[in-house]
Amino acid sequence: MAALAPVPDTAEPSFAELLAGRPFLSMHAQDGLLLEDVPLSAIADAVGTPCWVVSAGTLRARLAALRAAFDPLRAHVHYAVKANDHLAILRLMAAGGAGADVVSGGEMQRALLAGIPPDRIVFSGVGKQPPELLQAAQAGIAQINVESAEELEVLSAVASAAGHSVAVALRINPDVDAGTHAKITTGRADNKFGIGLDTAAALYAHAASLPGVRPVGLALHIGSQIGTTAPYRAAFARVADLVRTLRAAGQTVSRVDCGGGLGISYRDEVEGSPAAFAGAVGAMLGGMGLDLMIEPGRWLAGPAGLLLASVVLTKTTAGRRFTVLDAAMNDLVRPAMYDAWHGIVPLGAADAVAAVSDTDIVGPVCETGDTFARSRLLPPLAPHARVAILDAGAYGSVMSSTYNARPLAAQVMVDGDRWAVIRPRQPLESLWANETIPDWLAAR
Ligand code: LLP
DSSP: OOOOOOOOOOOOOOHHHHHHTOTTEEEETTTEEEETTEEHHHHHHHHOSSEEEEEHHHHHHHHHHHHHHHGGGTOEEEEEGGGOOOHHHHHHHHHTTOEEEESSHHHHHHHHHTTOOGGGEEEOOTTOOHHHHHHHHHHTOSEEEEOOHHHHHHHHHHHHHTTOOEEEEEEEEOOOOOOSOGGGBOOSTTSSOSEEHHHHHHHHHHHHHSTTEEEEEEEOOOBSSBOOSHHHHHHHHHHHHHHHHHHHTTOOOOEEEOOOOBOOOSSSOOOOOHHHHHHHHHHHHTTSOOEEEEOOSHHHHGGGEEEEEEEEEEEEETTEEEEEESOOTTTOOHHHHHOOOOOEEESSHHHHHSOOEEEEEEOSSSSTTOEEEEEEEEOOOOTTOEEEEOSOSSSSGGGOOOTTTOOOOEEEEEETTEEEEEEOOOOGGGGTTTOOOOHHHHOO
């Protein structure tokens, strides 16, 4: 039998293809790359690079589209704050009618500060601590998603001692493989998250007998960057069965929090469809008299943001061309951490139509993992030329560190033809401002 020809690697999307899929980005002959109506080079000139830029119009449009898809189910959207927790973004989400899914006392405070009402806040997470649980009980948030029998006991003790009764959903681990990167799948039995299906009914009954907690329903979240509805359907079907079992046993189950996870198109994936997600929720959990919720992060914020960077230099070693940027893995860690692919587009109109050739696009940090892209097609870029690293609005700035004594990058919000710095670049001295040298070392 003749050997099969190797399947060619899918061609990388061109700059034009990347822009075509992102209506809020456009390339203009004079002004170069625009986000909404603002030339990104004007922001880079004024603020410097690296710099995060987020589009308010995109956030609003995506939230409206998601809410519209879930409207027939009257489902509540709770934005997963972890994706991008900036106060301005949370304010925008609140104005667009979203609540918040938080995973720490800090995120809860951010959501409250931004004006998200407590009764629109849900608290998730596998290791909530007693002070955080108390803070949630005192704030009167909508619901705490409890992830274990152990946590339920602690919450009951903390809430009842403070004279509160909190609404609790049990987070179920439905043992479904979301088919996503191993580091961001959460719904398999061997992941740390949630309560096993086999013990959930007994724990629900136990919760109903405890002081300080009122079991109101179930929650689940099976993973992130999910591209098909099949895992959702499988997981929701299991949860629907559990709702029926609990109700048959006389329990009240009035809410299901269906989690987040809807994927976006970084490279050439088909973007997760809110309508299909809503369809999966409706097919499995609709018509059961449940208050339904979802908690998406990436789908709302990911495509709305980008990271601006400048070229430091290009070099060729052992026949390999490296384009070294002033942004690094400490700014955007996703390529190093998950081998994530992000589109990278030059800001200059002339650069965007110049002949391209193969280059690795790297940062200045002293690790080979500090690589944004391998063998990417880019034109030769002179020092100081700028690029935009796309789809960095979710799990971008929030995952930054100051590794290699690199201050946190500035953040800017664009809204139509307006823009504002929403967080200045971290002053370098603040990196060591709170460090002290012990007396016995200080004496010289
Ligand atoms: N709800 C819970 C309980 C979660 O743990 C998460 C995300 C979400 C909602 C929102 O998921 P989303 O809709 O954004 O997929 N840093 C990784 C992603 C980690 C996701 C963690 N949990 C990345 O950069 O790909």
